[in-house]
Amino acid sequence: xxxxxxxxxxxxxxxxxxxxxxxxxxxxxxxxxxxxxxxxxxxxxxxxxxxxxxxxxxxxxxxxxxxxxxxxxxxxxxxxxxxxxxxxxxxxxxxxxxxxxxxxxxxxxxxxxxxxxxxxxxxxxxxxxxxxxxxxxxxxxxxxxxxxxxxxxxxxxxxxxxxxxxxxxxxxxxxxxxxxxxxxxxxxxxxxxxxxxxxxxxxxxxxxxxxxxxxxxxxxxxxxxxxxxxxxxxxxxxxxxxxxxxxxxxxxxxxxxxxxxxxxxxxxxxxxxxxxxxxxxxxxxxxxxxxxxxxxxxxxxxxxxxxxxxxxxxxxxxxxxxxxxxxxxxxxxxxx
Amino acid sequence: xxxxxxxxxxxxxxxxxxxxxxxxxxxxxxxxxxxxxxxxxxxxxxxxxxxxxxxxxxxxxxxxxxxxxxxxxxxxxxxxxxxxxxxxxxxxxxxxxxxxxxxxxxxxxxxxxxxxxxxxxxxxxxxxxxxxxxxxxxxxxxxxxxxxxxxxxxxxxxxxxxxxxxxxxxxxxxxxxxxxxxxxxxxxxxxxxxxxxxxxxxxxxxxxxxxxxxxxxxxxxxxxxxxxxxxxxxxxxxxxxxxxxxxxxxxxxxxxxxxxxxxxxxxxxxxxxxxxxxxxxxxxxxxxxxxxxxxxxxxxxxxxxxxxxxxxxxxxxxxxxxxxxxxxxxxxxxxx
Numbered sequence: 001x002x003x004x005x006x007x008x009x010x011x012x013x014x015x016x017x018x019x020x021x022x023x024x025x026x027x028x029x030x031x032x033x034x035x036x037x038x039x040x041x042x043x044x045x046x047x048x049x050x051x052x053x054x055x056x057x058x059x060x061x062x063x064x065x066x067x068x069x070x071x072x073x074x075x076x077x078x079x080x081x082x083x084x085x086x087x088x089x090x091x092x093x094x095x096x097x098x099x100x101x102x103x104x105x106x107x108x109x110x111x112x113x114x115x116x117x118x119x120x121x122x123x124x125x126x127x128x129x130x131x132x133x134x135x136x137x138x139x140x141x142x143x144x145x146x147x148x149x150x151x152x153x154x155x156x157x158x159x160x161x162x163x164x165x166x167x168x169x170x171x172x173x174x175x176x177x178x179x180x181x182x183x184x185x186x187x188x189x190x191x192x193x194x195x196x197x198x199x200x201x202x203x204x205x206x207x208x209x210x211x212x213x214x215x216x217x218x219x220x221x222x223x224x225x226x227x228x229x230x231x232x233x234x235x236x237x238x239x240x241x242x243x244x245x246x247x248x249x250x251x252x253x254x255x256x257x258x259x260x261x262x263x264x265x266x267x268x269x270x271x272x273x274x275x276x277x278x279x280x281x282x283x284x285x286x287x288x289x290x291x292x293x294x295x296x297x298x299x300x301x302x303x304x305x306x307x308x309x310x311x312x313x314x315x316x317x318x319x320x321x322x323x324x325x326x327x328x329x330x331x332x333x334x335x336x
Numbered sequence: 337x338x339x340x341x342x343x344x345x346x347x348x349x350x351x352x353x354x355x356x357x358x359x360x361x362x363x364x365x366x367x368x369x370x371x372x373x374x375x376x377x378x379x380x381x382x383x384x385x386x387x388x389x390x391x392x393x394x395x396x397x398x399x400x401x402x403x404x405x406x407x408x409x410x411x412x413x414x415x416x417x418x419x420x421x422x423x424x425x426x427x428x429x430x431x432x433x434x435x436x437x438x439x440x441x442x443x444x445x446x447x448x449x450x451x452x453x454x455x456x457x458x459x460x461x462x463x464x465x466x467x468x469x470x471x472x473x474x475x476x477x478x479x480x481x482x483x484x485x486x487x488x489x490x491x492x493x494x495x496x497x498x499x500x501x502x503x504x505x506x507x508x509x510x511x512x513x514x515x516x517x518x519x520x521x522x523x524x525x526x527x528x529x530x531x532x533x534x535x536x537x538x539x540x541x542x543x544x545x546x547x548x549x550x551x552x553x554x555x556x557x558x559x560x561x562x563x564x565x566x567x568x569x570x571x572x573x574x575x576x577x578x579x580x581x582x583x584x585x586x587x588x589x590x591x592x593x594x595x596x597x598x599x600x601x602x603x604x605x606x607x608x609x610x611x612x613x614x615x616x617x618x619x620x621x622x623x624x625x626x627x628x629x630x631x632x633x634x635x636x637x638x639x640x641x642x643x644x645x646x647x648x649x650x651x652x653x654x655x656x657x658x659x660x661x662x663x664x665x666x667x668x669x670x671x672x
Contacts (some may be wrong), residue, residue, distance in 0.1 A: 007339040015340055019359050030382060030495070031495065034498075034581070035426065035495075035497050035565070036386065036387035036421075036422045036423075036498075036565055036566055037384045037385060037422045037423055037425070037426050037486075037488065038384070038386065038426070039355065039382055039383070039384050039385075039426075039490070039495060040380055040383050040384075040385055041381065041382060042378030042381055042384075043381055043383060044381075045377065045378055045379055045380075046366060046375055046376065046377060046378055047375070047376050047377075047378045047383040047487060048373045048374070048375050048376075049373060049374050049375075049376055049432065049434055049485070049487060050372065050373035050374065050468060050471060051434040051435070051436045051471065051472060051473050051483070052433065052436070052473050053436040053438055053473055053475055053481075055438055055475055055476070055477040055481075056476055057478070058475060058476050059475070084373075086372045086373045087372075087373055088558035089372035090371065090373050090375075092370055096385065098385055098386065098485055099387070100387045100389040100483050102389055102391055102481060127630065135385065135386060135387065135389050137388050137389055137483075138386060139349045139389055139391055139394060139395070140391070140394050140478050141391040141394055141479060141481065142393070142478060143437060143477060143478050145389075145391075145471075145477065145481055147387070147389065149385070149387055149434055149485030149488075150373075151383060151385060152373065152532075154375070155362070159367065159375055160371075160506050161371050162371055162372075163369070185355065200628055216604055220528065229372055231370070232370055244559040245370070260539065310593070325420070
């Protein structure tokens with residue numbers, strides 16, 4: 001059955017029970033779906049908000065060259081993960097999601113139900129225990145598009161911006177980097193998904209269902225991280241944004257980067273690729289890049305990968321590796 | 337020039353100045369665009385949130401049968417208006433918008449700049465003086481899609497839900513009804529836009545740039561409105577939702593409805609249409625339908641159009657007109 005066979009109310013009736021609303025939802029939701037708007041608790045008088053869209057054939061393919069079919073569960077999980085990560089990257093805790101779904105009439109109802117399950121599972125399994133879906137919007141289009149806006153709380157703390165890194169700080173990473181890019185390369189290869197070894201399959205699955213380290217952001221805020229962002233467009237590109245906002249140089253340590261690349265060998269060996277390109281240029285793992293004052297004990301989950309240096313005329317704000325300018329990687333939506 | 341010629345950063349640089357951020361933006365925005373998320377004030381510890389999407393060829397056509405070309409300004413204005421209306425319908429005041437734009441590569445940059453101007457103009461001219469655009473997301477797609485999530489404040493008051501109407505209450509309307517539907521009928525007709533009289537053109541423009549009565553929602557809350565929603569899908573359909581949520585019958589007075597229909601004569605006479613069908617079934621003016629305790633002086637902008645009655649076995653919760661069941665109108669996204 002496709003969504004064209006159902007009224008909006010009938011489709012919502014299939015989705016709502018899967019979102020665990022109405023009784024068991026997070027306590028931050030004061031009023032859930034069904035009225036003109038939802039009401040969410042903002043206990044410290046501030047709300048952190050972000051919005052992200054995934055579009056079919058841009059952010060995911062329903063069927064990849066290697067044969068993998070993206071499930072609704074994958075898309076729902078990733079929509080949750082991307083947005084939860086934006087709150088994490090400010091040092092906050094997610095309280096609520098609102099979801100707008102644009103669906104072609106031929107979309108199977110089961111795919112949409114699976115998307116709702118993926119949203120719920122992403123919220124739960126990534127540990128956003130205060131968070132639930134508070135509302136949404138449904139409409140038709142020629143391609144599937146899923147937009148999520150997320151509301152978070154800073155719980156009385158000071159948001160960790162991109163602009164606070166200072167010379168002498170330690171650069172640290174939480175979560176993984178490059179794995180989603182390795183998974184993307186596998187999806188785009190001719191290596192049939194059925195033929196992949198478990199370690200390769202795990203990389204593919206991290207592309208489809210990323211696992212941002214949601215406990216790390218608030219921990220970083222608590223110990224006084226000076227700057228932070230999530231790596232959605234690549235270590236060098238996002239690191240460059242943090243460096244530019246702070247007016248500093250992030251100098252990365254090759255000895256810290258090499259193990260990150262080694263973890264990608266299951267894919268790079270199969271594809272004859274350079275795993276360091278995925279470490280430096282790959283986004284979508286949604287790990288956190290943060291800077292901490294020297295001497296601070298790094299919170300659980302963070303590993304030092306470099307140091308912050310003052311810019312010089314020969315070294316403008318940006319990312320270097322052992323003092324040499326790092327090549328840019330990552331992805332720009334419009335430039336080719 | 338199309339958006340394909342610009343990087344994401346270059347396109348944002350064309351949009352941001354038109355959103356009046358960075359200095360002159362609303363005081364509710366504590367941290368605007370440029371970081372992982374925005375931070376918005378939530379002074380009474382609660383945030384009201386809603387989300388709405390407009391998709392090309394579903395919610396608007398770039399060119400209509402009567403020759404009118406939808407401008408970016410129209411789409412930006414309407415995105416603001418729809419979302420601001422959802423906060424209004426709770427009795428709240430909008431504090432902040434976040435915007436996700438999906439754009440085909442061939443979209444003219446000027447169209448996108450115009451959309452940003454329309455967002456800003458909608459916020460200002462509709463009177464949402466505390467509100468500004470706090471952040472967003474940009475991406476590619478095959479069709480233009482504009483999603484806005486809005487954050488609002490209840491300013492310490494009690495949200496006006498759909499479920500509080502009680503027998504004996506007065507039913508009242510603020511803003512217009514049926515005009516956007518009359519405008520839609522003109523757009524979909526063969527009557528060239530250049531040939532329209534000013535009164536006809538005004539109806540067309542209300543479809544493209546709706547004018548929800550943003551002062552009316554908080555005023556209704558202040559005097560103790562028992563239930564309220566905005567009419568986005570039609571008076572009978574949305575009235576039916578309020579009636580169902582409250583378990584009551586909304587009985588509308590034909591003498592109050594007739595003048596609403598008369599206002600649509602410039603279009604109905606031209607098209608040979610029944611203007612009452614637009615009054616009962618037309619959405620998108622985003623007027624407010626509210627119920628008030630009998631004896632309360634209606635706030636400025638509201639006109640009584642009926643009364644709330646207890647349901648009976650012969651008259652289940654729903655909308656009646658002078659005691660007779662009203663025909664449903666409005667629009668369902670998936671049902672045909």
